[in-house]
Amino acid sequence: MIPALVDHLPALQVVTPLLCAPLCVLVRPGRAAHAIASFGAIASLAIAARLLAEVLDHGVLSYALGGWAAPWGIEYRIDGLGAFTLVIVTTVAAVVFPLSRASVEAEVEPARRHLFYAALMLSLAGMAGIAVTGDLFNLFVFLEIASLAAYVLVAFGRGGPAKLAALRYLVAGTVGATFVLIGIGLLYAATGSLNMADVSARLPQVQQSTALKSAFAFLVIGIAIKMALFPLHAWLPNAYARAPSVVGAFLAGSSTKVAVYALIRVVFGVFGADYAFARLSVDWVLLPCAAAGVIAGGVVALFQSDVKRMFAWSSVAQVAYMVLGAALASAAGLSAALVHMMNHALMKAAIFLALGGIVYRTGAVSIDALAGIGRRMPLTLAGLVVASLGLVGVPFTAGFVSKWTLLRAALQGDAWLLATVIVAGSLLTLLYTGRIVEAACLRSPPPGSVSTGTAEAPPGVLAALWLLAGASVFLGLDTSLTVGVAERVAGALLESAAGRWR
Amino acid sequence: MSLSGSYHYLAVVLLMVTGLYVVMVNTNLIKKVLGLNIFQTSVFVFYISLGRLEGGTAPILADELSRYANPLPHVLILTAIVVGVATTALALSLVVQIHRAHGTMEEDDIDDREGGATIS
Amino acid sequence: MIAAAAVVLVVSMAMVLVRALRGPTLYDRILAANHMGSSAVLLIAVYGFFDGRPEFLDIALAYALINFIATIAVLKYFAYGDLGAAGVREERNDA
């Protein structure tokens, strides 16, 4: 990379996908837009990887936009947590966007494909912005960019139900964003600043203030709506199930992770663990919600007949796992949450891609439509099963690593009940994965369907699927990439927060 | 706190609760969008009240003046208003499409027609 | 004197608001909204003098324009839209 550009990487991380979006609209034909979107995603991954390396080597990067110093101008501030989140989001984008063209062509009208790719780029830009910004109001702006793009993407799904799902997502998301805005306003009123580091440094002076507690409540609830934390999850299942498969793969892989990032950033970065947990005991709210989410998400998923909706419900449970880890407020719990963010992003993206491949061939993803699919699409199904086993937490998959670290973190805190919930959640996942395997391999295809020979998912989708599933197995064997980095990130986060309130 | 200092905030709370109540209770989609707008506007009132400075005037510099309102909340709310109208526009176009597809704007009716398939 | 003008305007706005809230026909509400806009224009103009910065009169002018355009838009949809007549009939049933 050109040396002069390296200094501007934080800005480029956002600007690259942002510039690709209008280009996608301008070039019009779907194929050219697809090429631009692929370039944008891959370039973003390269930038994110470079940023992570820089941050791990040299510590926090600060970038003053427009040259205005921190509390007055907007600061981009990238630490380990931000860079790690960026890598998660851009990895999903860089695998899904380039390789899933066939799936998009099957599910989105030709006249709107360029708009579809532009919306994908905007969503990516919004998420990148959330992860790099060090300014609270700027966080709100990027949250809204990412969210609006996500509503548009869901609305690309077929027919009225997708539009209704998008509108319900929009209403819930806007209420969440407005809550975040109220929280930011209260924080600003209490401290006079919008810069996260500055706010954080000034908080001890006003720590008795009720306004601060109120601000904390609004921010946490607002972000919890955005990440679909149980019981604020109502918008998610339909939104992900009715969106085009590629959107499901991208959003399930990245959007909720970014919201979890925002929660960790606000709770640990801005308010600090001491304030949030020792003073406000927020774990007494978050842990029950998360535990209930793990169980409820799993149970409801078990009874779904639409496989996409089944895995959308499974996302509700998996997000709850991440919150559970973070709410343990220990280095072990936090790093477990981060590892699970990475692993779940890869596995869920793989699963939705596999479902996209099945939709491409059969036009439907109900359990009944899957009957006998094991013989017709063995590779697609195998990929789906490998990724699902990762979700269960079977040894030698990435999911095992994250569930295991989570379990260990819970046991370290003597939280036996939570440990039971974690294991029970895994069993539920095993059960609904079992339903799919049973239908696909043991049932015979419905009479009347043409089932001669094999008809796999399109090659690109298959490649992306196996790339993600393979990565999930690889990360299950070599944990230094995820656990190693996550432990350093979590340690730094707790260290920077500790001692500020004494 | 004296009443003269807090009635702005009291009004903000009332507006916000009214807006959110409309969003949660009404099943008519246009009404929901209206409620969302009321909800958002109440936050704008909150921010602008924060920016008010006793004895100050609008933050447009003039030689003979020295006390101005805080410009920062104004800037933030300018952005938030635009974000709000963008959301409204998107929401309303979704409503038009839902009406085209289902022939109604009542969530209840749509759910009934789908045979209770929507577990949300 | 200026303060008195401001007070009178607020009171008149309150009276218009009653009409807007009670209806009973849609025309009452449209007229009330329009009147509310005109009162707001006057209030802003008066407030400029009250505050000692009358140069903000241009805001009042912009409001007047917006008010005019919005009323045209309302009436256009009322006259040519698909629902105007039905709205009036149902309103009368309410009252």
Next chain:
Amino acid sequence: MSTWHLINAGLLGFMVAVAIAVAALRNLFAAVMLFAIYSLSAATLFVALDAVDVAFTEAAVGAGISSILMLATLAATDGREKQHRHRRALPLVLCLALAVVLFAGLHDLAPVGDPAAPAHVHVAPRYLSETATEVGVPNVVTAVLASYRGYDTLGEAVVIFTAGLGVTALLGGHFRRRRSGKNGDV
């Protein structure tokens, strides 16, 4: 000064009354007209709170564009809300909880206009004192918007672009179809 309070309290009272009326009315057309009044009152209030730029934007965007968009939507759909079965208890409890949390927070803040409030002493004074030399625009709001916090404004433009893209994707073919086949559609 009491005139100022009267104007403020009056406008806030109008807003509360209109908001409650919007919640109660079932005629959507009337609700939209009242919403326009609501936005207009908010915009007038912003002038009284010395936020002239925001007042301008709220009047044009809130009272103007939003209302017209809603009217256009009404013209393309139904005009009246149906009587429906409500689930009122839980929303009411949630709303009351919200009111308590919010009021507790707001009550704790410095009174409106207090010069010692943190918001007035920390970051903002620098904008007021340095804008003349650093940016050279008399309107400080413009200076902060375009310069100090210019990236928020860029983000704002991106939000509009995103919404425009969404509306195009959703309604792109819709009005063309409507115009050609108007009779069959209504």
